[in-house]
Amino acid sequence: MAKERAVVVGAGGIAGAWFPPLKTEGVDVVGVVDLNLEAARARIAEFELEAEASTDLAATLKETAPDFVVDLTVPEAHCEVTCTALEEGCHVIGEKPMAASMDEARRMVETAERTGRMYMVSQSRRWDATHEIARRSLSAGEVGELTTANCDFYIGAHFGGFRDEMDSPLILDMSIHHFDLVRFFTGRDPVAVYALEFNPKGSWYKGDVAASCIFEMTDGFVFTYRGSWCAEGCHTSWNGDWRFIGDRGTLLLEKDQTPWGERVAGGEGFHRDLESVPVPERENAPGGMHGGLMEMLSFLREGRQPQTECHDNIKSLAMVFGAIESSAKGERVEIRA
Ligand SMILES: NC(=O)c1ccc[n+]([C@@H]2O[C@H](COP(=O)([O-])OP(=O)(O)OC[C@H]3O[C@@H](n4cnc5c(N)ncnc54)[C@H](O)[C@@H]3O)[C@@H](O)[C@H]2O)c1
Structure with missing residues (x-):
């Protein structure tokens, strides 16, 4: 060829x-x-x-x-x-x-x-083998029907360059990864958001480099996101630290470790008896930029549609601009791609 x-x-x-x-x-x-x-x-x-x-x-x-x-x-x-x-x-x-x-x-x-x-x-973080384990576990219903996800992202990052000058460096340049990931993990799409962007005291950025956002998503799913690029010490993963809740249990994805969780095993009582959530085997495939490139090459070679084709990915970007608009207006805004 x-x-x-x-x-x-x-x-x-x-x-x-x-x-x-x-x-x-x-x-x-x-x-x-x-x-x-x-x-x-x-x-x-x-x-x-x-x-x-x-x-x-x-x-x-x-x-x-x-x-x-x-x-x-x-x-x-x-x-x-x-x-x-x-x-x-x-x-x-x-x-x-x-x-x-x-x-x-x-x-x-x-x-x-x-x-x-x-x-x-x-979206380089989609092609991560650990993320694929979480996605498959959640889509197989291992914690039941999904209702809720939380993601925390806290890193003290001193880049210099264009990010220091942007109005919304966190939400536009970094949170886009996490907003795209919640869609990848859960298959839910954004409906509306209430967000607050802010620039903490002592920040070395010109724009708002921290944010708290609550997203309403399809099927009544709620995604809460807290993040900052101006938080020294006790960093989370660059991928964020995640909690997914379904109607039978919880799956955690933290510090880039293999996801683990607990779910109801039956019984009565104030706290139900719990068992470990089974997680699928790790699959070795190219990650990061290599994973994205493989999506383009699969399209060119086999006509396979890339996951992040623009009609789909614009929904992740709409979460970004919905959050920025909500913060500017101080009100809940509906998200339209
Ligand atoms: N996926 C990831 O994890 C990840 C990590 C870092 C950066 N990025 C993204 O990659 C992009 C680039 O980031 P970077 O850190 O390499 O920035 P950078 O500033 O280091 O490099 C950007 C380059 O683009 C050039 N450039 C700007 N406008 C141009 C134009 N109109 N035509 C030709 N060249 C032009 C600049 O001269 C510069 O050399 C951004 O969108 C950033 O968000 C992604």
Whole structure:
């Protein structure tokens, strides 16, 4: 089979995590585009690529005609980069968050529809083997019918760069992972949200870097989220620490350990007798960026629909902008993708 050909746009920090799986899977990277030509050249040299360095995306796409584009730019550039690539006839896998506004995201979905190209978002935390154990256990009904999930995310992160300047660094750049994960784990979609974003005393961020949110989701499911990127000490997992409650028991996913739980075994009394929740075997499959790339390659090779195809992923982004709107208005808002 001919090798797939790709152009990578954005040669910043996260690009370092994408070139290794692109190489492992034998994808031919024919161009690296960045506003900063030196950054593009440096990545080409670092990963010994036979690729052209460029600052002009449209020209590079016309010249190289790749099968797909990997958009690793900052969130504000995702709409322009992705729409340019789709209009040039390329499929696109782009970094999260899909876009910097719902209007931009809807434009991206419309452009994918009109051009007949695939646009999928890489939600790297979906392809984690431990997360897949939790998803399968919950969807098999091991704790009964799901009613509730809580997620706590507390990390003290000193990035420097674009996150320090964003209005909503936590919700837009990080919580998108957790909001997408609750949909992945539970199969529930967002209905409405009540949220408060804030910037704690002593914060080194300009925007609101902490938040508490209550989401109403389909089937009467409730998801409570608490997070901060400005919390020193006693960190949670980067994936968040989770509690899932069903009508027969509870499953915990904490500190990236194998999920475990307890459920009712029968009997009477104030506390019912409990037993351990059985959890499925771990399956070894590529995780992180490699997992996202495999979704795009499966689409190209077998026509399989990626989990995070844009019509689906815009629902995770709608949780982000619903929470931001709710906090700004100080009221519950309905979520519309
Ligand atoms: N999945 C994850 O776990 C994860 C982790 C980190 C970052 N990310 C995401 O990856 C994206 C990039 O983050 P980063 O940390 O690499 O940022 P970064 O600032 O280090 O790099 C971004 C690069 O994009 C370039 N760029 C910006 N606008 C451009 C445009 N219009 N055309 C071409 N190049 C452009 C910049 O010059 C820069 O080199 C963000 O969306 C971020 O949320 C995902």
